[in-house]
Amino acid sequence: MRILHCADLHLNRAFAGMTDPVKGAEAKAEQVDVFSKIIALAKDVDVLLIAGDFFDSNYFELSLLSLIREKFASISHVKVFISPGNHDPYTPDSPYALFDFGDNVHIFRGETEKVDCGSFAVWGNCGVSVGQVELNPDQINLLCIHGDLGGNSDYNPLTRAELEPFTYCALGHVHSFSGLEHHYAYSGVPLGGGFDETGQKGVIMGEIGALSFVPIEARQYHVLTILLDNQNGYEGIEEKLFELCPNPGKDCWSVRLTGTLHPEFPFQTEVLKERIGHRFYYLKLTSECSPYLSYEEMADEYTLRGLFVREMLERLYQNPDDEVLRKALELGVSILDHKPIQE
Template sequence: MPRVKIVHFADLHLDAGFAWAGAEGTAARRRRQSLRDSLKRIARLAADIQADALFCGGDLYEHERATPDTARFLQAAFADLGPCPIYIAPGNHDWYSPDSLYALVDWSPNVHVFREPRLEPVDLGNDLTLWGAAHCAPANTGNFFEGFLVEGPGVHVALCHAAERTELAEQGSEKLPHAAFDAHDIERAGLQHAFLGHYHRPRDAARHTYPGNPDPLAFGEEGERGSVVATIGADGSVTRERRLVAATAAHDLLLDITGCTSQQAVRDRLGRVADGRRGVARLTVEGELHPEVDLREEDLRQVLLQSFDAVQIRFS
């Protein structure tokens, strides 16, 4: 079996609400456009490296917010990548159902959407089999690997949207254990590797990969995220390289106003904190301000909006 090169991504969340940026306002619309731009970058990456396939580990879009325009965008973006095959394993936010985009869109021949809540095989050639599964509801999906065992010779890899139990705590209090599994389930099933979605914090484990969400959805997301270029060897070994594809950077800024005796002093200090950065920003203001300084949140916001597309401000 020759080496097979794939690009893997997950958790793009097209049509996300971005409530912190005003939901239906200009800033939130810019953020949603940035997600589309990131998908175009992912497709361009797959084309540039002549990938054998593009994998999507689910939560490609938000089911409850998806629009006909998003459907047309996805159809065109994936068709343009042809003949490179694209494999999609729907997640808990873009679950497969008769009214999902996955069922309604007339996809180009290079797109394969997994439609069952159990692992099913696709022969990728070169003695490589891909096993994929779908969430078919927004909750209560079980362990895809439980009771599963691969069939046939060669190398076997999986693509699905699932939560590895030991890593759940690291992902934040809001992350739920959809399709929860244990890391050793992968090897026990006879799989050499699992390409996954669900966790927004990237993770490269011995037998599984979480790429992380490729474009920032919220502040405080840590880790080198993006798309993963993975090379699968004849022995089932996987080498990985992360590629930045985000159209926007998210910055956490800290402004200490201690010692500032005028509005101008605060503005000057804020300018140094934000200097040279672009994208979106969350500013945390801390420290003791001189009692005669009239500092207003909106003043800080207007300074930041000279550099950033969207701003969130909080006082510690």
């Protein structure tokens, strides 16, 4: 049998981190687009497992719920199972209680329950531990649950012992893909929601025992640090940026500039952003750069760095061809300045 496992769609999320309200509205629309792509993939499976936080909260718009029902109806041959999460718990005023999502959709509402589907069974609950269950060894037993496996979360901590009896456990709550080394997995979010959710996102799909991660084509978030060395001029920074930022007009980028600037270069973050911002879909740009100082200038400082540089320059004066000393000076200054070490 074939399944599709997804989780943490957080539909109707506000995207408060998007300072541009137009981009925030586009991000909400992209969530619905990603959900539609998941439904398109699900046409080729027997079971769709949604492991919690399908919604970002129990606040909902009727138009969104109607669209979701239409999408589920378009895969009426697929059995859909939803285990609510900590963002969208099953309560009397939740969309799960107030809205009919269709005959092919089952929502787990409380303690762990079993839905018998003949050759297989699907187990799930609403944010509680698995508890004691009796599995039929002649069935494929799937678990769909929202919780924290082996973590320190106060929300529904799960243990590997609880998961051991099941054929496959579709987990939600952790927003990054866990890998498929075990019979349990987190699919992660299918769409990044901020700079703490970077890179390619997707779902888990395939035959039981031969599952794979399937990327969802969608906008991605990236975090990048660029080290500058005595940079003199905006052009050089721009060249580095576009070399390291593929698809700037499609994805969201958070770029942090570090290192040193030429003392006579009047760098301003806002000027750089004004020069290049139109080429990015979304750019968060920060600078932690400092003016470039020669080793001789550093040696005049009454600081730990100054003391270190004076000592190293004295040694180099006595051994001017010693490359080990020269490298030690370079690395030592980088460490004292809390800069990344360049290999």
